[in-house]
Amino acid sequence: MKNSVELRQERAGLIEEANNLLETCKTEARNLNDDEQVSYDAKIENIDKLKKDIEMVERQEKLNAEIAANVAATPVNEPKEIRDYSFFKAIQGSLNGNLDGVEREMHEEAMNEARSAGRSINGLGIPSFMLEARASVSQGTSAIAPTNVNAYADAMREASVFDKVGANILTGLSANTTIPVTGTSTVAWEGENDAAADGGANFGKVELTPTRLAAYVNISKQLLLQNGAGAELAIIRDLGRAVGQKMDAALFTTAGVTGAPDSVGELATSTFTEASFADKVSIFSDFVSAEQKLAEVGGLEGNLAYVASPKLMGQLKQSAQVAAVSAGFQGNVINGYPSYFTNGCTSAAGSGDFYFGDFSKLYIGMFGGLDIMVDPYSAAKNGQTQLVLNQYMDWGVSDGAGFVKATSLTA
16 A cells, blocks of 8 residues: 555545546536546545545554654664664773673774774774664655665654655765766757767766764763663664754755755755745745746656755645645645755745755765764763764765755745
């Protein structure tokens, strides 16, 4: 069975088709003919059925998400070394200088991985294979599931956007990475015996070079001593959120972040003239204009999605009903496309930014595993141990025209 996003898209299409039948009759000042009536009745029947199917699938997806959260600490299909790994034990071993067991093995694996990438681990190492997990088909609720996501920072799926939009996330990179990008070929009409023109494509490339992302969290020493599974997961989620928020802020800002790779806003080249503010109307109009712009440059395919500032959410949710079809949200879908909101998108008084594009053209590379410095001194007066996280990464887009950037007025 299709997932809830696909079912909602199918239902929206049927609603539009049924409405078109009625509009045709209104324009021609007549009633539905027999064939049209049969077609209309069938569409309405399917619309009602799809509504029930959507409710059932969404309920099951919610249950699947609850199950996934409950078993996240010890997935059945994970290798034994990951199931036996204790983050708290690794921290305590690093503090006491007696790291052993599977925690020591994983640290040594991270050290070897770092050496192959030409850098060193200064704290507690976690290898990249512990950070990688394939998207689950049975539990996936997105029509554009990313290539892979970071399993270690499980909760960042809820706190961030970059790993939801369908980007290509490449983990375990050990050296500068170049991704060839196929250019556009050209063809032309020629006479019967005329020579063909050269239509060969020029190849481009996306180059990924490691840049450093750093974050820190303070954890209670009492919490470390308790060493409970719930507390351990809470710390992992906190680290995940810290990384996810930093990545969103750097990826989706308009101006860019000092020291970070260029943002989507800096790399996107497709723009249009935004509408003047009109309450509950203009922002949705901007979203439609973004779709039109992407269609004009031939980019209306792939992992299409919106990423927007939360400042735009209220206006979108209040968009007027047009021909019985919601102009705003249907679930987490706007105008048939998955939509995500993050404070990483730049906003200001009276405006908020958004992007619409093919996120399969976004490549995010993770170089090696995590390097976590365990610092018992900086926050000692508060009874805390400070964890300083370092992750090396880069990102780029294969075609800036595949992303439309816009600033919508909110007042």
